[in-house]
Amino acid sequence: MNPLANKQTEKAEAFLSVSYKAGAYLPPDQGVVHDAVIITNTQFYITGFNATAATTFNLSENIIATTTLSDAITFDFKNTSRQNALSVLLKNGSWNGEIIFTRQAGKQLHFYTTASLINNNNTVVITSKLITEDNSKNQSPIVQADETFFSLFMAKSKTGCWIYDEKDFIVFANPAYTDSTGFEGNPIGKHISEIFPAKLAEKLIARNKETFKKNKAQITEHSLTRPDGTVIHFVSNIFIFKTADGKRYIGGQAIDVTDRKNSEEQIKKIHERFTYAVNATSEAVWDLDLQNNEIYRSDAFYKISGYTKEQVAGDLNWWFNKIHPEDKDRVKKSFEKDLLDGKRNWEDEYRFQYADGTYRNIADKGFAIYDGGKPVRLIGAIQDITERKKLEAQLLAEQVKKQKLINQATIEAQEKERGMISAELHDNVNQLLMSARLHIGAAKKSDIQEELLNKASDYLLQAVEEIRSLSKRLNTSIVKSVGLEQSIFDITRNMKQFNDITVTVDIDKDVIDKLTQEQQLVVFRIIQEQSNNIIKYSRAAAATFSLTEKNNQCCLVISDNGIGFDKAKQKANGIGFINIFNRIDAYNGKVEIITYPDNGCTLNISMPYVV
Numbered sequence: 001m002n003p004l005a006n007k008q009t010e011k012a013e014a015f016l017s018v019s020y021k022a023g024a025y026l027p028p029d030q031g032v033v034h035d036a037v038i039i040t041n042t043q044f045y046i047t048g049f050n051a052t053a054a055t056t057f058n059l060s061e062n063i064i065a066t067t068t069l070s071d072a073i074t075f076d077f078k079n080t081s082r083q084n085a086l087s088v089l090l091k092n093g094s095w096n097g098e099i100i101f102t103r104q105a106g107k108q109l110h111f112y113t114t115a116s117l118i119n120n121n122n123t124v125v126i127t128s129k130l131i132t133e134d135n136s137k138n139q140s141p142i143v144q145a146d147e148t149f150f151s152l153f154m155a156k157s158k159t160g161c162w163i164y165d166e167k168d169f170i171v172f173a174n175p176a177y178t179d180s181t182g183f184e185g186n187p188i189g190k191h192i193s194e195i196f197p198a199k200l201a202e203k204l205i206a207r208n209k210e211t212f213k214k215n216k217a218q219i220t221e222h223s224l225t226r227p228d229g230t231v232i233h234f235v236s237n238i239f240i241f242k243t244a245d246g247k248r249y250i251g252g253q254a255i256d257v258t259d260r261k262n263s264e265e266q267i268k269k270i271h272e273r274f275t276y277a278v279n280a281t282s283e284a285v286w287d288l289d290l291q292n293n294e295i296y297r298s299d300a301f302y303k304i305s306g307y308t309k310e311q312v313a314g315d316l317n318w319w320f321n322k323i324h325p326e327d328k329d330r331v332k333k334s335f336e337k338d339l340l341d342g343k344r345n346w347e348d349e350y351r352f353q354y355a356d357g358t359y360r361n362i363a364d365k366g367f368a369i370y371d372g373g374k375p376v377r378l379i380g381a382i383q384d385i386t387e388r389k390k391l392e393a394q395l396l397a398e399q400v401k402k403q404k405l406i407n408q409a410t411i412e413a414q415e416k417e418r419g420m421i422s423a424e425l426h427d428n429v430n431q432l433l434m435s436a437r438l439h440i441g442a443a444k445k446s447d448i449q450e451e452l453l454n455k456a457s458d459y460l461l462q463a464v465e466e467i468r469s470l471s472k473r474l475n476t477s478i479v480k481s482v483g484l485e486q487s488i489f490d491i492t493r494n495m496k497q498f499n500d501i502t503v504t505v506d507i508d509k510d511v512i513d514k515l516t517q518e519q520q521l522v523v524f525r526i527i528q529e530q531s532n533n534i535i536k537y538s539r540a541a542a543a544t545f546s547l548t549e550k551n552n553q554c555c556l557v558i559s560d561n562g563i564g565f566d567k568a569k570q571k572a573n574g575i576g577f578i579n580i581f582n583r584i585d586a587y588n589g590k591v592e593i594i595t596y597p598d599n600g601c602t603l604n605i606s607m608p609y610v611v
Contacts, residue, residue, distance in 0.1 A: 035052060035127055035128065035129050036049075036050065036052045036053035036056045036057065036111070036127070036128040036129075037049060037050045037052070037053055037125065037126070037127050037128075038053050038057075038059075038069065038125075038126045038128075039123060039124070039125055039126070040068075040069055040123075040124045040126070041122065041123060041124070042117075042121070042122060042123075042124065043068070044068050044069045044070070044124065045065055045066070045067065045068055045069075046059070046063055046064055046065070046067055046068070046069060046072060047064060047065060047123075048064065053128075056101075056109075056128075056130075057072070057073045057101065058104070059072060059073075069126075073101065074101070074102045075099045075100060075101045075102070076099065076100045076102075077097065077098075077099055077100075078097065078098040078099065078100055078110070079097065079098065080097060085097065085115075089115050089117065089124070090117075093116065093117045093121070094114065094115065094116040094117065095114070095115045096112070096113065096114040096115070097112075097113065098110055098111065098112055098113070098131065099111050099113045099128070109130060110130070110131040111128040111129060111130055111131060112128070112129045112131050113126060113127065113128045113129075114126070114127050118153065154172075154174035154175075155174060155175055157174055157176055158176055159176055159253045159254065159255060160173075160174065160176040160177035160179075160180045160181075160234070160253065160254040160256075161173070161174045161176065161177060161251075161252070161253045161254075162174070162177050162251070162252055162253075162254075163249050163250065163251045163252075164192070164208060164249065164250045164252075165247070165248075165249055165250075166212060166247075166248055166249075167191075168191055168192045168193075168204075168205050168208055169189065169190070169191055169192075170187050170188050170189065170190050170191075170192070170195070171188065171249060172188065173187045173188055177254070180224075180232060180234070180254065180256065181195055181196065181224065181226070182226035182227045182228065183195050192204050192205055192208075193205075196224065197224070197225060200222060200223075200224055203222060204222070207220055207238070208238075208250055211238055211240060211250060212240065212248065212250070215240055216240075217237070217238060217239035217240070218238060219235060219236065219237050219238075220235070220236050220238070221233070221234070221235050221236070221257075222234060222236065223261075231258075232256060232258045233256070233257050233258045233260075233261035234254040234255060234256050234257060234258075235254070235255050235257050236252050236253070236254045236255075237252060237253055237255075238250055238251070238252035239251055239252065283300065283381040283382065283383045284297065284298055284300040284301035284303075284304060284305075284381060284382050284383075285297075285298040285300065285301075285379075285380070285381045286298070286301065286366075286379070286380055286381065286382065287377070287378075287379050288316065288366070288377065288378040288379070288380075289376075289377060290339075290375050290376055290377060290378060291376055291377075293315045293316055293317075294314050294315065295314050295315065295316065295319070296314075297312065301382070304384050305352075305354050305355055306354050306355030306356055307354075307355045308355075311355065320332055322352055322353045323350050323351070323352055323353075324350065324351035324352070324353070324359050326351075327350035327351050328350075330348075330350075331348050331350045334346070334348050335348070338368075339368060339375045339378075342370065342373065343368065344367060344368055345365070345366070345367060345368070346365070346366045346367075346368065346378070346380075347363070347364065347365040347366070348364055349361065349362065349363050349364070349385065350362055350364070352382075360384055360386045361384070361385045361386045361388075361389045362382050362383070362384060362385065363382065363383045363385045364380065364381075364382045365380050365381060365382075366378045366379065366380030367379050367380060405578065406578075406582055433459070433460070433463050435456075435459045436456040436457075436459035436460045436463070437456075439452045439453070439455045439456035439459065440452070440453065440456045443456070479517070479520050479521050479524045480517060480520075480521075483512075484512050484515075484520040484523060484524055485507055485509065485512060487524050488505065488507065488524070488527055488545060488547075489505065491527060491528060491531050492505055492531075492543075492545060495531055495534070495535065495543065499535050501534070501535070501540060501541065501542065501543055502541060502542040502543070503542070503543050503544075503545065504542070504543070504544045504545070505544075505545045505546075506544075506545070506546040506547070506548065507545075507546075507547045508547060508548045508549060510549070511547055511548060511549050511554055512547070514549075514554070514609050515554060515609065515610075516610050518610075519554070519587060519607065519609075519610060522583045522584070522586075522587065522607075523547065523554075523556060525579075525583060526556065526558075526580050526583060526584075526605065527545060527556075527558065529579060529580060530558045530580070530603055531543075531558075534558075534560045534562065537562075538560045538562025538563060538564075538600075538601065539562050539563050540560035540561050540562030540563075540600065541561060541562075542560065542561050543558070543559065543560040543561075544557070544558070544559045544560075545557075545558055546558075550606065551606075552608075552609075553589075553606045553607060553608050553609065554606070554607045554608075554609065555604075555605070555606050556603075556604075556605040556606075556607070557602065557603065557604055557605070558602070558603045558605075559600060559601065559602040559603070560600050560601055561600045562600055562601065563597070563598055563600075564595040564596050564597055564598060564599050564600050564601045565595055565597065565601070566596070566597050567593065567595060577593075580603075580605075584605055584607060587607050587608070587610065588607075588608055589605060589606055589607030589608065590605070590606050590607075591603070591604070591605050592604040592605075
C-alpha cells in the first residue's frame with residue numbers, strides 16, 4: 001500500500017477518533033475539556049499549545065519561543081530516561097510513553113504522551129492524555145492528535161486535502177482545497193455536486209464509488225474549469241479508512257499539475273507542428289546524437305529510400321557504408337573536418353544506395369550543436385536531387401551542343417564571308433579592272449583614244465564603288481558612323497537598284513534611340529543577312545522592313561512575297577538563320593519564322609531594351 005496513503009489515513013483516523021467530551025480525568029475545578037497539545041521546535045523551545053495544555057500545565061503566552069519545554073514544565077519519564085526518549089524520537093520520528101507531571105502543590109499526575117516529528121523534522125508535536133489510577137494498567141495506548149494541531153497542519157498545507165463520506169458529502173476540507181475549487185463559502189457539509197461542475201462531479205462520484213467497492217487506494221487525474229473560466233489540472237491520491245465507530249471515509253490530496261500539463265500541451269503542439277512540417281516537405285529530417293552515435297530519421301527517409309525501419313541501423317556507420325565508394329571518403333573527411341573546425345553548418349552532395357540497390361544523388365545539410373567546444377548533436381535533412389542532376393546534365397549537354405553549333409556557324413560564316421569577298425573581287429571588281437585595262441590598252445593604238453579612255457575611267461569608277469560597297473558591308477563601325485537608319489536605307493537602295501525588288505521601309509526613330517550601339521549593330525546585321533537571303537533565294541518582287549515598338553520592346557519585321565519554304569521539310573537551320581537566332585538570343589529576344597510554300601516568308605523578331 002502507498003506509504004503516503006497510510007500516513008494520511010493515520011492522521012485522519014486520529015483526528016476523527018479524538019474525543020471532545022468534557023475531561024473526565026481531571027477534577028471539575030480544573031476546567032479541562034481537551035487533551036493537552038504542545039508544539040516545539042527541535043531545540044524544544046515551545047512555539048504553541050492549546051487551551052487544555054495551558055490549563056493543565058499552567059502555561060502562558062509569554063513563554064512562546066522564549067522558554068524550553070523542560071523549563072516550563074516539571075516532569076519525569078517513567079520506565080525510561082530523557083536521553084533514551086530523545087534518541088527514539090530522532091531515530092523513529094516518534095516516541096510514546098508515560099510521563100509524571102508534578103504540580104506546584106506537589107501533586108503528581110500521570111500522562112500517556114506521544115511526541116512526533118513533522119514538517120520535514122523541524123517541528124515536534126507532543127500530545128498528553130491523563131491516566132487515572134484505575135485505568136493506568138489496562139488502557140491500550142492510542143496515538144491521538146488534537147483538533148488544533150490537525151487544523152494548523154492542514155491550514156498551512158499548499159496541497160488540497162479533503163475527506164468524503166460514503167454519500168459523497170464533504171466531511172473535511174482544508175483552505176487549499178477550497179481555493180483550488182473556486183467555491184465561495186465553507187464546503188464542509190456540502191455534496192460534491194454542489195462544489196464541482198456537473199460532468200466533473202459525476203466523474204468524482206463514480207471514482208469514489210469504485211474506490212469504496214475495491215477498497216483500494218488509487219491515483220486519478222482530472223481537470224476543473226473554475227467560475228472565472230481558468231482551467232486547472234490536478235492529480236489526486238485517494239484512500240479509504242475507517243473510524244472507531246466503523247464508518248468508512250475517503251481521504252485524499254490533490255496536487256496542482258496545471259503548469260506541467262500546460263507544458264506538456266505546448267510540447268505536444270510543438271511536436272505536432274514539427275511532424276506536419278516534416279510531412280509537408282520532401283526532405284527527410286535526421287537528428288544525430290554524436291555522444292551516443294544514434295540517429296533519428298523521419299518517416300520521409302523510409303518513404304524515399306525504400307528501407308524499412310528494421311533494415312536501418314541507428315548509427316552513423318550504417319549511413320557511411322551506404323554512400324557510393326567513390327564518394328564515401330570525401331564525404332566522411334568533409335564531415336569530420338567541419339566538426340573539428342567548429343563549423344555550425346555542414347553540407348555535401350553524394351550518391352547514396354537505396355533499398356533497391358540503385359544509387360541516387362543526395363543533397364545533405366546539417367546544423368551542429370556544440371557543448372564546451374565539443375560537437376554533441378547534429379540536426380539536418382536530406383533531399384533526393386537525382387532528377388535535378390539529370391536536368392543539369394541535360395542542360396549542360398544542350399549548352400555544349402549549342403556552343404558547338406555557334407562555333408561551327410561562326411567558322412562557316414567566316415568562310416562564307418571570305419568566299420563572298422573573293423567572289424565580289426573576282427566577279428565584279430576584277431572584271432571591271434580588266435575591262436578598264438583593255439580599254440586603256442586599245443586607246444594607245446586607236447583613233448578614238450579619248451572615247452576609250454573615258455570608258456576605261458567609267459569602269460574604274462564602278463570598281464571603286466564596288467570596293468566601297470563591299471567595305472561598308474564588312475565594316476562593323478558603319479552603323480556608328482552613319483547611323484542605323486541610313487545603313488538600313490543603303491541596304492534597301494541596293495536591293496532596288498541592283499535586284500529590281502520593290503522595298504517598303506517603316507522605321508521608328510524613337511526605337512533606334514532606345515537601342516544601345518550593340519543592339520543597333522545586331523539589327524543592322526540581321527537586316528543585312530535577311531536581305532541577302534531574299535535576294536539569293538526568295539525570288540521575291542517586293543519586301544518590307546519594319547522597325548517599331550510593341551509591348552515595350554523593339555520589334556523588327558522583315559517580310560517578302562517570294563516562294564517561301566516548308567518548315568516541316570526544310571528547317572531554318574542555315575548559317576544565316578543560325579546567326580540571326582544567336583544574335584537575338586544574346587539579348588534575351590525571340591525569333592519567329594512564318595512561311596509557307598509559294599506564300600513568302602516573314603521574320604518576326606522581338607528584343608527587350610537594355611536598361
